[in-house]
Amino acid sequence: MAVKNLVRGNVFIDGAWILPLIQGGKGVGATNGRSAGAWARENTGGTIAGTGAAIGYDENGREISYPHIGRSRRERHEELVAWSIEGGILQAGIAYEASRGKGRIRMNFLKMAGGSMRIMRGVLEGTRLAGGGNMINAVTMGAGLPAEEDAQICADEGVYLDPIVSSAVALKVLLKRTFRNWPDRYSDVIGAVVYEDPWLAGGHNGITSREDPDKPEAPYDRVKELRRIMNENKMENVAIIMAGGVWYLRDWEHWLGNRDIGPIAFQFGTRDLLTRECPVTEEWKLLLLSMNEGDVALNQFSPTGFYSSAYKNSMIKELCQRSERQVPFGRKCDSSMSKPVEGCGVPNNSYCVTQQDKLKVDAWIAEGFNIPLRTPDNTLIFVTREAAREIKAYLTDCVGCLSTCKLSSWSQSSEQKYTTGKRPDPRFHCIRKRLVEAIQGRDLDKQLIFAGHNAYKAKSDPFYRDENGHVFIPTVKQLVERLMTGN
Numbered sequence: 097m098a099v100k101n102l103v104r105g106n107v108f109i110d111g112a113w114i115l116p117l118i119q120g121g122k123g124v125g126a127t128n129g130r131s132a133g134a135w136a137r138e139n140t141g142g143t144i145a146g147t148g149a150a151i152g153y154d155e156n157g158r159e160i161s162y163p164h165i166g167r168s169r170r171e172r173h174e175e176l177v178a179w180s181i182e183g184g185i186l187q188a189g190i191a192y193e194a195s196r197g198k199g200r201i202r203m204n205f206l207k208m209a210g211g212s213m214r215i216m217r218g219v220l221e222g223t224r225l226a227g228g229g230n231m232i233n234a235v236t237m238g239a240g241l242p243a244e245e246d247a248q249i250c251a252d253e254g255v256y257l258d259p260i261v262s263s264a265v266a267l268k269v270l271l272k273r274t275f276r277n278w279p280d281r282y283s284d285v286i287g288a289v290v291y292e293d294p295w296l297a298g299g300h301n302g303i304t305s306r307e308d309p310d311k312p313e314a315p316y317d318r319v320k321e322l323r324r325i326m327n328e329n330k331m332e333n334v335a336i337i338m339a340g341g342v343w344y345l346r347d348w349e350h351w352l353g354n355r356d357i358g359p360i361a362f363q364f365g366t367r368d369l370l371t372r373e374c375p376v377t378e379e380w381k382l383l384l385l386s387m388n389e390g391d392v393a394l395n396q397f398s399p400t401g402f403y404s405s406a407y408k409n410s411m412i413k414e415l416c417q418r419s420e421r422q423v424p425f426g427r428k429c430d431s432s433m434s435k436p437v438e439g440c441g442v443p444n445n446s447y448c449v450t451q452q453d454k455l456k457v458d459a460w461i462a463e464g465f466n467i468p469l470r471t472p473d474n475t476l477i478f479v480t481r482e483a484a485r486e487i488k489a490y491l492t493d494c495v496g497c498l499s500t501c502k503l504s505s506w507s508q509s510s511e512q513k514y515t516t517g518k519r520p521d522p523r524f525h526c527i528r529k530r531l532v533e534a535i536q537g538r539d540l541d542k543q544l545i546f547a548g549h550n551a552y553k554a555k556s557d558p559f560y561r562d563e564n565g566h567v568f569i570p571t572v573k574q575l576v577e578r579l580m581t582g583n
């Protein structure tokens with residue numbers, strides 16, 4: 097008997113009528129040309145990660161790291177920009193071939209990524225088609241809002257720029273600022289607006305001071321408000337892409353054909369990881385299939401300064417504990433900071449803490465957390481010798497992968513002499529190292545495993561078991577067919 101589809105119509109996105117299903121872009125390398133091309137070929141939207149795109153693969157099919165040789169951060173940053181452009185062009189070509197002219201090919205950039213504007217410009221120049229047009233139909237930009245110049249670069253290349261927002265307020269700001277050259281005709285440049293739910297989506301999250309990270313708000317009301325603002329700005333026909341927490345489309349059925357919501361499509365970030373074309377390792381896929389509710393949580397350890405949602409493995413737990421082993425200090429003992437920190441390899445009287453904190457500090461030192469590291473907030477954290485060595489290596493190996501980095505104090509701005517001017521902050525992780533090593537298949541307990549808050553649904557989803565109860569990982573084609581049914 098033929099299965100009845102819940103999804104019947106197409107939606108107009110990035111200049112074409114496609115199925116309302118979109119692959120969530122995932123850096124570093126968790127979506128690529130092959131996986132995005134497979135989505136596009138099913139007449140959906142495929143999204144290549146434009147951050148750290150692979151320049152090639154080894155004999156096992158694993159992506160090769162960028163072979164940095166530069167001696168300074170600045171030199172390595174320049175190498176990173178050049179290789180990111182090369183990788184982006186390579187992956188776009190692979191997606192373009194694989195799509196066979198169907199669907200839409202999108203590329204995701206992180207606004208906070210080092211040299212993001214130069215990389216985007218370089219990739220879009222390198223993916224122009226001989227007969228006009230571009231292999232890439234749209235750019236999406238997360239972790240920061242696109243600048244006016246980003247919009248102009250896309251417009252010049254005939255490529256849509258689809259903003260990723262987490263609230264109606266953010267879109268209002270964007271329309272006034274980034275897209276101010278297109279008043280009343282925003283749909284010339286915006287092919288869709290991605291609403292990324294700050295409490296549900298995997299990866300970086302747009303929680304601002306207006307939102308409470310512990311008080312999730314219903315996506316329906318927030319998207320309804322987003323649609324209201326879009327309608328006020330003559331964007332009635334521009335689709336919204338709902339991203340974050342979308343697992344079974346049957347749970348979102350009331351959004352389809354709903355006047356409050358308007359044209360709508362759904363983005364799959366975490367579910368896409370469970371496809372054969374997805375480049376993450378088998379271990380990563382199995383890890384996803386073992387997660388329980390609550391295993392994924394918001395944290396504030398990204399050196400971008402944004403909240404992000406990741407699997408709470410040993411790496412995240414260690415960062416939580418590191419921040420807990422934290423006390424204010426003084427450089428000289430006085431009436432409030434009256435007790436010197438002793439027994440930790442720094443000369444006595446280098447750091448003084450309160451009498452109350454001294455008890456905690458002594459206990460940490462006794463447990464082996466005997467290296468005090470200063471933070472920019474005039475506090476000390478206490479780590480093991482091994483952790484201190486690792487943090488030092490992050491700073492030494494830094495390639496300037498972000499526009500500004502809280503961990504290393506790197507800034508891409510020459511005017512600021514390539515530094516944020518702040519002290520390196522050992523409470524953050526090196527996002528590049530942890531994401532690159534995750535995609536290379538190193539010990540996943542120590543890497544950054546971004547995931548959406550509904551990842552736990554994988555475990556009980558019957559789709560991922562065959563008739564013998566063995567794990568089944570579908571192709572993108574099989575996943576799309578399944579999603580269409582609402583399951």
Ligand SMILES: Cc1cc2nc3c(=O)[nH]c(=O)nc-3n(C[C@H](O)[C@H](O)[C@H](O)COP(=O)(O)O)c2cc1C
Pocket residue numbers: 119120121122123124126145147204205206237238239260292296297298299300339340341342363364365366367545546547548549550
């Ligand atoms: C492993 C992983 C990496 C991600 N990387 C990015 C990224 O580089 N840029 C971005 O805009 N969004 C990124 N996202 C967010 C996804 O594109 C998508 O919007 C989000 O995962 C949707 O929520 P879901 O995970 O509940 O499906 C990432 C998500 C995951 C799970």
Ligand code: SF4
Pocket residue numbers: 399490491493494495496497498500501502503504506525526527528529
């Ligand atoms: S320390 Fe790591 S995360 Fe920060 S800019 Fe350097 S490479 Fe990127």
